[in-house]
Every structure is written in structure tokens, then in C-alpha cells.
Amino acid sequence: MTRFIVGRAVRGLVTLWIVVSAVFVVLRLSGDPARAMLGPEATPEAIEAFRTRHGLDEPIPVQYVEYLGNIARGDFGDSLKGGRPALELFLARVGATLELGAAAVLIALAIGIPAGVLAAVKRGSLWDRLAMGGAFIGQSAPNFFVGIMLILIFSLQVNLLPSSGRGEPSQLVMPAFTLATGLLATLARMSRSALLEVISNDYVRTARAKGLSDRDVIVTHTLRNAAIPVVTLLGLWASALIGGAAITETVFAWPGVGRLAVAAVADRDYPVIQLIVIVVAASVVAVNLLVDIAYGLLDPRISTASSGEHHQ
Amino acid sequence: MIGNATSRPAVAGTSSGRRSQPAGNRLGGLAQEPRERSRWQWTATISPLVWSFLFVLASFVVAAIFADLIAPHDPTQNNLIGRLQPPAFVNGGSADHLLGTDQLGRDLLSRIIHGARVSLAIAFLGTLFGAALGAVCGLTSGFLRGRVDEAMMLLVDAYVALPFLIIALSVVAMLGSSMRVLTLLAALAGWASYTRVTRGLTIRAREEQYVLAARSVGVSPLRLIFRHVLPNVFAPLIVLTTFELTGIILLEASLSFLGFGIQPPTPAWGLMVSEGREYLHSAWWVGVFPGVVIMLVAISVSLTGDWLRDVLDPTLRS
Numbered sequence: 001m002t003r004f005i006v007g008r009a010v011r012g013l014v015t016l017w018i019v020v021s022a023v024f025v026v027l028r029l030s031g032d033p034a035r036a037m038l039g040p041e042a043t044p045e046a047i048e049a050f051r052t053r054h055g056l057d058e059p060i061p062v063q064y065v066e067y068l069g070n071i072a073r074g075d076f077g078d079s080l081k082g083g084r085p086a087l088e089l090f091l092a093r094v095g096a097t098l099e100l101g102a103a104a105v106l107i108a109l110a111i112g113i114p115a116g117v118l119a120a121v122k123r124g125s126l127w128d129r130l131a132m133g134g135a136f137i138g139q140s141a142p143n144f145f146v147g148i149m150l151i152l153i154f155s156l157q158v159n160l161l162p163s164s165g166r167g168e169p170s171q172l173v174m175p176a177f178t179l180a181t182g183l184l185a186t187l188a189r190m191s192r193s194a195l196l197e198v199i200s201n202d203y204v205r206t207a208r209a210k211g212l213s214d215r216d217v218i219v220t221h222t223l224r225n226a227a228i229p230v231v232t233l234l235g236l237w238a239s240a241l242i243g244g245a246a247i248t249e250t251v252f253a254w255p256g257v258g259r260l261a262v263a264a265v266a267d268r269d270y271p272v273i274q275l276i277v278i279v280v281a282a283s284v285v286a287v288n289l290l291v292d293i294a295y296g297l298l299d300p301r302i303s304t305a306s307s308g309e310h311h312q
Numbered sequence: 313m314i315g316n317a318t319s320r321p322a323v324a325g326t327s328s329g330r331r332s333q334p335a336g337n338r339l340g341g342l343a344q345e346p347r348e349r350s351r352w353q354w355t356a357t358i359s360p361l362v363w364s365f366l367f368v369l370a371s372f373v374v375a376a377i378f379a380d381l382i383a384p385h386d387p388t389q390n391n392l393i394g395r396l397q398p399p400a401f402v403n404g405g406s407a408d409h410l411l412g413t414d415q416l417g418r419d420l421l422s423r424i425i426h427g428a429r430v431s432l433a434i435a436f437l438g439t440l441f442g443a444a445l446g447a448v449c450g451l452t453s454g455f456l457r458g459r460v461d462e463a464m465m466l467l468v469d470a471y472v473a474l475p476f477l478i479i480a481l482s483v484v485a486m487l488g489s490s491m492r493v494l495t496l497l498a499a500l501a502g503w504a505s506y507t508r509v510t511r512g513l514t515i516r517a518r519e520e521q522y523v524l525a526a527r528s529v530g531v532s533p534l535r536l537i538f539r540h541v542l543p544n545v546f547a548p549l550i551v552l553t554t555f556e557l558t559g560i561i562l563l564e565a566s567l568s569f570l571g572f573g574i575q576p577p578t579p580a581w582g583l584m585v586s587e588g589r590e591y592l593h594s595a596w597w598v599g600v601f602p603g604v605v606i607m608l609v610a611i612s613v614s615l616t617g618d619w620l621r622d623v624l625d626p627t628l629r630s
Contacts, residue, residue, distance in 0.1 A: 018466060018469075018470035019473055140558060140613075142562050142565050142606055142610070145607060148592065149600070239475060243478070246478065247477075262481065280474075284472070284473040285469075285473050
């Protein structure tokens with residue numbers, strides 16, 4: 001098991017190194033950063049000064065090593081807009097996004113799983129059809145449209161919830177629900193099919209034959225096994241979170257990292273974009289590592305399989 | 313066995329051992345192979361619901377192709393006197409503008425019809441290129457194994473960890489939001505999933521009796537791949553493609569919504585929703601109709617995907 005974890009961790013680090021290098025290559029390939037950052041009207045002197053200041057006159061390999069060193073030290077450079085360290089801007093916003101993300105995951109888990117379990121238990125009933133129809137729509141609805149419909153209904157028609165900002169709990173409701181829709185729908189569908197699959201297994205039949213009630217069978221025998229795909233899904237969703245957050249935060253004027261990213265792209269604020277991309281990738285790698293370990297713990301067969309087979 | 317392989321490779325080898333799910337298959341059961349079925353059985357599997365959504369999808373494709381003939385008005389023609397006219401079925405609306413007009417007095421229905429062009433062209437082309445790229449990578453990786461395979465999987469891992477929307481926004485900011493750039497992005501959005509799935513299927517297929525048999529009689533590797541492995545990979549790949557297509561449609565809409573899609577005055581659905589946000593309190597239709605259309609198309613595509621999966625691979629039916 002230890003060997004398995006160490007192997008996964010090394011792999012995660014290599015993955016991260018590829019990400020960081022890819023960001024370097026893309027930023028260098030995109031043309032002269034000095035010109036891109038200073039704009040077409042910059043004087044040759046200003047560009048020269050900028051290049052010297054940021055070490056852009058050094059040979060590429062030297063720049064690459066310096067870049068790796070800076071990132072390893074947590075130095076992501078200063079924002080081109082305002083000149084504050086990129087990391088500082090990020091840290092000021094990350095709380096809001098984590099709050100939004102956590103609320104969304106909670107909503108998705110609290111609604112999605114019971115809905116899916118109930119649909120599986122009452123398979124073929126009206127409830128099953130309604131829940132799965134709703135899940136289908138939820139999966140296909142673009143985030144921004146869900147947000148706008150919520151605003152239209154709950155802010156403009158019935159005047160129940162504020163349409164933007166952060167601070168009051170009531171301001172969290174609609175953005176969190178918007179961000180949760182896709183995950184909620186997928187969770188409902190997955191927990192339904194996972195449960196149906198597990199229910200048909202022999203040990204469940206045995207448990208039933210022993211005289212356990214349906215509820216006991218579901219809670220003690222099946223949910224644990226059905227949990228594996230759900231854990232995977234949460235891991236995969238971590239990387240989608242920032243994209244969803246960018247949209248949701250824009251719709252609801254939520255002051256988080258997603259909006260920071262969109263603003264940074266609009267301003268061509270490369271240090272900030274670079275920081276966000278790397279931090280998100282690092283979190284995804286970390287989450288996937290945890291998911292892999294959780295897998296290993298839930299199902300010992302996985303940790304003994306060779307790493308190459310893991311991706312089949 | 314060889315004769316069997318060349319005629320219907322998908323049927324060969326349904327031994328129970330191969331049904332077990334490999335560890336860490338993140339795409340659930342997509343990697344399973346299709347079972348035998350009769351040739352025309354599939355038409356009976358289309359439910360009325362699927363039929364109706366297939367019809368919706370087909371209408372949008374037709375609308376996109378013949379937009380110039382179908383659209384009642386010029387989608388970019390401003391008419392400031394007739395701005396924000398309500399749709400025909402609301403009080404004050406007229407039959408001349410069935411879905412009403414937007415903030416510049418442009419006919420919403422015409423803009424939606426023309427918007428189908430951009431959205432569907434990017435989504436279909438991008439998905440196609442992405443699937444082709446991913447299939448090639450997956451086949452190579454799964455067939456060669458070894459170092460190439462390991463490197464490819466690391467690349468896929470790294471790629472999947474990237475926040476794609478942010479990358480896409482940056483690329484558009486650098487290279488501009490032309491059709492070509494957006495299609496390229498749509499293709500790059502999904503290649504990693506195809507690579508993973510194709511690789512898994514290829515690894516399994518190359519151990520098949522008929523592939524081993526073909527190899528032992530000296531069939532060249534390229535012929536092995538195209539003649540014996542690819543047909544087995546095809547059905548699940550098509551299913552995956554429809555699922556990815558939904559994601560790409562939503563991606564294009566999201567980019568457009570954030571202002572990084574096809575630029576005005578060319579109509580694009582996402583941007584129309586974004587413009588409509590300003591008028592939600594007075595003219596809800598400006599933002600709501602394009603949003604409904606995006607959702608309808610996405611639902612149609614996913615339903616088609618679900619149905620295809622059931623037809624092509626009955627073992628996956630939940």
C-alpha cells in the first residue's frame with residue numbers, strides 16, 4: 001500500500017511538472033510577452049527595460065530554470081494591473097470560490113444522492129421518471145442559463161433572493177445552486193445506476209434472503225460499493241469547478257477566483273492567469289491522488305494492480 | 313477464427329472473464345464492447361421521446377444549413393424604433409417577429425436561426441477533429457504500449473488537470489476568436505477522453521484471439537490496427553462522441569457568453585443570452601429564448617447519445 005501511494009505521488013509530481021512546463025511553453029510561444037503585456041504602443045526603450053527587468057533577455061533554458069525555481073518558491077510574479085503580487089490577488093479571492101464550491105458540493109450531495117437512490121428503489125415509478133428527466137435537463141443546461149433563470153424567477157418575479165454580491169447567506173443560495181446543477185444531475189443519475197447495478201449482485205440477494213429489510217440492505221450493503229464511482233466523479237469535478245465558477249461568478253457578481261481569471265484574461269494579465277492555471281492543476285492532481293488512495297482503501301485489488309493497467 | 317475476425321470481429325470472444333471492469337476506468341462502462349444484435353432491431357428502440365428530440369436536432373441542423381432561406385429577417389438588421397418588441401404570443405407582440413426583437417430591434421428568431429450556424433459548425437467539426445486526434449493517440453498508445461504509452465498517459469493526466477475554460481479564454485485572447493481558433497479549441501477540449509477510452513479498448517482488442525491469429529500469420533501492424541482493432545473500438549467511440557458533443561456545445565456557448573466567442577454582429581447563442589441579461593426585468597425574451605435553444609440542442613444530443621449507447625451496447629443499459 002505504501003509503495004502504491006508513493007508511486008501515485010511521484011506520478012502526480014511528474015504530471016504537475018508537465019503542466020508547469022506546458023504553461024511556460026504556451027506563454028513563450030504566444031509571442032513576445034513584453035509586447036503582449038505592454039501593448040502595441042510601447043516604445044522600444046520600454047520594451048527593452050521590461051525584458052531586462054523580467055529576465056526575458058536571457059537564453060530560453062536559463063529562463064526556464066529560473067521560472068521553475070520561482071514557482072517552486074511560490075513566487076508567481078506581480079500582476080501587470082496594479083503591480084500587486086499575483087499570489088496576493090489570488091489569496092484574497094480564493095475564500096469566496098471555496099465557499100461557493102463547498103456549498104455547491106453540499107447541495108449536489110444532499111439532493112443528488114437521495115434523488116438517485118430513491119429513483120433506483122422505486123424504479124419505473126413516476127418519481128423515477130421525474131427525477132431522471134430533471135437530471136437530464138440539469139446536465140444539459142448551461143450554467144449561465146440556469147443562473148439567469150434563477151435571477152429572473154427569484155429576484156425579478158418574486159423578489160425573494162438578491163441577484164448579486166456576497167456577504168449575506170441569502171446571496172449564496174442562487175450561485176451555489178447554479179454551480180451545483182451539473183454535478184447534482186450527474187450524481188443523481190450515477191447513484192441511481194450504481195445502486196441498480198449493485199442491487200443485482202449476489203451478496204445483496206443473500207442479504208435479502210437472510211431477511212434484512214430493504215432499507216438495511218441499501219444502507220449497509222450497497223451504498224459503500226456505490227460510493228466508488230461517486231468519489232471518482234467528485235475528483236473529476238474538481239477540475240471543472242473553476243470553469244463553472246468563472247461563469248457562475250460572472251453571472252452573480254461573486255468576487256471569487258473565477259471572475260479574477262476572466263478579468264485577468266481580458267487584461268492579458270499573464271502572471272495572474274499563469275498562477276490560477278497552475279494552482280488549479282495542482283489541486284486537481286492532489287484531489288486525484290486522494291481519490292486514487294481512497295480507491296486503494298475501498299478496493300484492495302486496485303492497489304495491487306500495476307500502475308500501467310490503472311488507466312485502462 | 314480468422315474468417316470470423318474479418319467478417320464480424322465485434323462478435324468474437326464474449327468470455328466472462330473479459331466483462332470485469334478494469335481498475336480505475338473513469339468512464340464507467342463505456343469501454344465494454346458491443347454484443348451481437350440483428351441489423352434492423354435498432355429502429356424499434358427509438359422511443360417517441362427520442363424521436364421528438366432527434367427531430368429537434370435535425371431541425372436545427374437544417375436551420376443552420378439553410379439559414380438564409382428560412383430566417384424571416386436579416387439577423388443583423390437594426391431597427392431602433394422596433395426595439396425590444398415582445399414575442400407574438402405575448403400582449404403587444406406581432407406575428408412579424410415571432411420571438412420578438414432584441415435591444416437593437418433585430419429579429420430574435422432570425423438571430424437564433426443564424427446562430428445555429430456558428431454553434432453547430434464549431435461543435436460538430438471540433439468534436440470530429442477531437443475524436444480523430446484522440447482515436448489516433450489512443451490506438452498508438454494502446455497498440456505500442458511501453459514507453460510511448462506511459463508518456464501518452466502522463467500527457468493525458470496533465471492535460472486533464474488543466475482548467476480548460478481558462479486556457480481556452482487565454483488562447484482566444486491571444487489568437488482572436490475566429491471560427492478556426494474556436495474549432496481548434498473544441499477539438500482540443502475532448503481529445504484526452506477519446507485517447508483514454510480508445511487506448512483501453514485497443515489494449516483489450518489486441519489480446520483477442522482473432523488479432524493474435526491475424527498477427528501470427530504475418531499481418532502488418534497497420535493492417536492489424538485498421539482491419540481488426542479499429543472496428544472494435546468504433547462503437548463505443550461513437551457513443552463517447554455524442555456525449556462529448558454536448559460538452560462542446562456548452563463550452564462554445566460559455567465562451568460566447570463570456571464574450572470570447574464569435575464576435576458581434578454575427579449572432580451566437582451564448583452572446584445573445586449575455587446581452588439579454590441587461591434586459592431581464594423589461595424584456596425577458598431577449599436572453600431566455602437563446603438559452604432555451606442551447607438547452608434544447610444539448611438535451612437532444614445527450615438523448616441521442618443515451619439511445620446510441622443502448623443500441624450499440626445493450627450491456628450498458630441501466
